[in-house]
Amino acid sequence: MIQFLVNDEMIELTSFVPSLTILDWLRTNIGQIGSKEGCASGDCGACTVVVGDLVNGQWHYKSINSCLMLVGNLHGKHLITVEALTVSRKPAIENLHPVQRAMVECHGSQCGFCTPGFIMSLFALYMNHSAYPGKEVVIQALGGNLCRCTGYQPILKAAEKCFSYDNNAQQNIAHKDNRFSRQVMALTMTLKKALALNEIPFIESAEQYFYLPQNLDQLYHLKATHPQAKFVAGATDLAVEFNQQLKLSKQLISVRYCPELMQFSQNDDGMHIGAALPYSEFIEPFCQIYPEASELLERLGSLQIRNAGSLGGSIGNASPIGDPAPLLIALDAKIELHSIRGQRVMALEDFFIDYRQTQLADDEVIVAIHLPKRNATLKLSCHKISKRMEDDISAICLVLSYQLNDQKMQQVKCVMGGMAAIPAAAKHVAAALNGKTLSLKNLQLAAQQIELDFKPLSDVRASSAYRLQVSKNLFDRIWFQASGQIQLAKDDDSSNVIHTRINHAAL
Structure with missing residues (x-):
């Protein structure tokens, strides 16, 4: 059984199809038809609802796409629909x-x-x-x-x-004295009691199951027992398979209820990002360390998507056009994997094998991503090319990282998405830049090596010729960006990293 609030009503469910989305449940099961289905893929926002999570004793509310979030992941949450306002x-x-x-x-x-x-x-x-x-x-x-x-x-x-009107507590649901407070408090107490019992909530329907393990031990044993079960975090990609391809999964395991997978921390060793932590929970502190990645991460889907999706989901999905992977590989990230057999850590670059294939064993779980501490001489350049500025899939994603000492580029890594079956390093490009002076000419010469690294396919997002040409052009943009940063740093006499956006016209 799972329990959650819909506006001011406590809901208890014991049986439903695991692939059922919140949107379908709202419209077909309880007759709340204010939320609409426009695209069933998280692109249009017509289905947007607000979901509250209990975090460290406080309720936090955020917008999500109800066409993508599965009903099973509503356990212990407060769902607010347009009918409540x-x-x-x-x-x-x-x-x-x-x-x-x-x-x-x-x-x-x-x-x-x-x-x-x-x-x-x-x-x-x-x-x-x-x-x-x-x-x-x-x-x-x-x-x-x-x-x-x-x-x-x-x-x-x-x-x-909307912020100019008198603030009415009866209308502002965020207030403690709002009309939902009693129900939210009741749900809080229910959750605390459930955690104390250390049981695994689940639902079933015709031999189909949705499990919600509450800690890593439960998660490991479930995965070992059901090796074919699929993990669910934000379901921002998996739910599209359910909605548009009509695929079904008999067994789903949620990773959103294991506190260990929802952690973010920084120390002298670097950065730790839990595999199930939503993007919106770590983008701000991440970009304080890597401000050059701000535009790339702020263009990763929409806010609704970033409120649901996670690094573990994106990396485990192994899409060749996932935006986070090129950035993380360029920053020498490592991936932490666990199972009942033990733990292993590997370079993220080695995790991807082939199209949608990874090193993840059937009984393993992605637990976290680790990034080393940023070197003071590290330079980073991130570029995403897509048909729309916001809420769109990449045609090309390029990330270049290097150490700059005496204007010489060292330890160069150039990683690209959308150019091969997996996010991959452009090793010929990196070799052409290593030890060279940072200059437009050297960047342009290195860009010519892209054809040795990749033979991209043509698809609905871009042709092979377009991908090759634009990838080369991006090295001009990298120079414009880098030279702008150098000049600003000199003028300001500042050691701060300054990120300047270069418009697409720079291509």
Whole structure:
């Protein structure tokens, strides 16, 4: 059995198909049809809902795509849908939530199909900020809501205006005295009792199972017992298989309830990122160490996707176009694997074997990613090429890292995604740069070696010729970026790493 809250109602479920998404359950099982299905792949945001997690005794709320999150992973969470926001069904505008009222008054509502998704993204923003956070934050919050029937400006105005109304505790669900507080407290106590029993919650349906192990020992034994079972974290890729390819998995094991997989830490040895930790939980501290990676990580899906997806899911999925892998390989990351047989750690570069094939054994679990401490002379350049600026899959991802000493490039690593069956190092490029002076000419000469490293395929995202040409052009961009950083550092007399964005026009 699993237990969770939907708005102000406690739900207990013992049987449902493990591949059932929140969106399908809401619409077909309990008749809440405010959340819409537009793409069933996490691209449009029409299905956006808000989910609360209990973390260290405090509830934290974030937006997610209900078309991707599986019902099994709702255990112990608080799901808020658009139906909960209006205080009364009376048509008076005062009965609307501030974000709904602002959308009406700013004429930000579209045809109506995508509006609930916009409302829930704005609602999550409203819950997590006591005052208007600024346009850049708003754009990030709405990056996964793609409909623009009324144009973007009315929606941006609504995002600002919703913070101008009197703050009504009955309408702001984030307040402690809100109308959900009693139910949330009851759920908190239920979770504490369940943890004390040390049992594995699960659901079943016609010999199909969804397990929710609560610690690593339970996880290891489940995987050893069910080697064909698939792991589920955010399901941002797996749920697309369920929704669009109609694939089914008889056994699913959630990794989201093992505290050991949800850790992030930094010390003198480097950085530790738990395999199941959502991107949004570690991107900020990661980018404090590697600010050059900010744009790449902020363009990794939408905020809804980053609130659900994880490094373990992306790396375990072994997609050749996953954005994190080239960055992590370029930074000499290691991957930590565990099973009931023991532990092993290997270079992430060695983890990938072939298309969608890895070194992960049937009984093993990805536990964490480890990065060494950043060297003071390390330089990093990250570039993603896609058809859309936000919420899109890479056609090409290129990451170049090197140590710069006396303007000489050393320990060069160039790693690319989208160019081969796996994310892979461009070894001829790296060899052409090692020991060379950092200059446009040397970067351009090294770029010519890409054809020795890769023979990319043509697909719906890009042709082989396009991938080769744009990859070479990116080395011009790397020079423009690097020379800009050097000049700024000289002018400011600062040792801080300065990251300057180079527009796609630089290609």
